[in-house]
Amino acid sequence: MLTVGIDVGGTSVRAGVVDSRGAVLDTTRTSTPSGGAPLEEAIAAAVTELAQRHEVSAVGLAVAGFVSEDQRTVRFAPHLAWRDAPVAEVMSQRLGMPVVLEHDANAAALAEHRFGAARGARVAVLVALGTGIGGALLVEGRLFRGAYGVAPELGHLRVVPGGRACPCGKQGCWERYCSGTALSATAEELMRRYPDAPTVLADGPAVTGRRVAGAAREGDPVAQRAMAELAKWLGEGLALVADVYDPEVVVIGGGVSESAPLFLDEARQRYASAVTGSGHRPLARIRTAQLGDDAGIVGAAALARDLAGATAAPRGRRTAVPGAS
Known part of the structure; x- marks a missing residue:
């Protein structure tokens, strides 16, 4: 069974056909348009393009925003036009196949648990370091979304009272x-x-994060000091996360994870010393993500496969995008 996973971000819509082993077989990409209707059109066009080359059965959307607990509605997405929008129903009717939604960090965490760095872990946390921090929690292989679908917002744990202003307020x-x-x-x-x-x-x-990381690799003292500060706060934050969730594995993903050799060992040491009961408890394994930028696509496609399996058409019946060959 092939399904389509789509990473719907603020700047681009990336879609891929994914098989049951988590392999991405084909992709397409377009810029994210403004407005709900143009965005839905862009998603439909991406699925139609892929469905002309592959027999696909369902679609999963990984969205950078709050998704309802039934995975049908986008409540709020700061960089997208959707507000309390019934996206799954609208897109399912338009595409003629099942559609499921998920927060992008949740989708990435699911992919890493099934196919990557957190495979087999009973309790796993994903921390995606990018422009901000995305977080996800899996317990016995199941995503924890909270009562209303917005948990866990790890990036907005307050670590410095009265510290730097955050866009969240x-x-x-x-x-x-x-x-x-x-x-x-x-x-x-x-x-x-x-x-x-x-x-x-x-x-x-x-001065961007990418420039700082590059300068740190070249031995720039200011950049290396900045990287050391990031390592310190990563370790401190992971200690808080471990105090609450006691994970077996923490997966560090996102664009910043590409520079993990510059900060991860120091962050592990800081975490080990800051966690409650240090020296008297097992520590989480802290690993970098294995699936990279494809994690959201792979996780969304896996959720779509789960949905398609639960609502499978009779054997031999094909579900396809109207108008696709």
């Missing part, structure tokens, strides 16, 4: 100290605090 959220955005903010603070410190970051384009 609070101050001192974890993602303001441990993310790609945080990495650039820390580097800029260090340059203001130590204006005479030599650094390549003072010249050239804007």
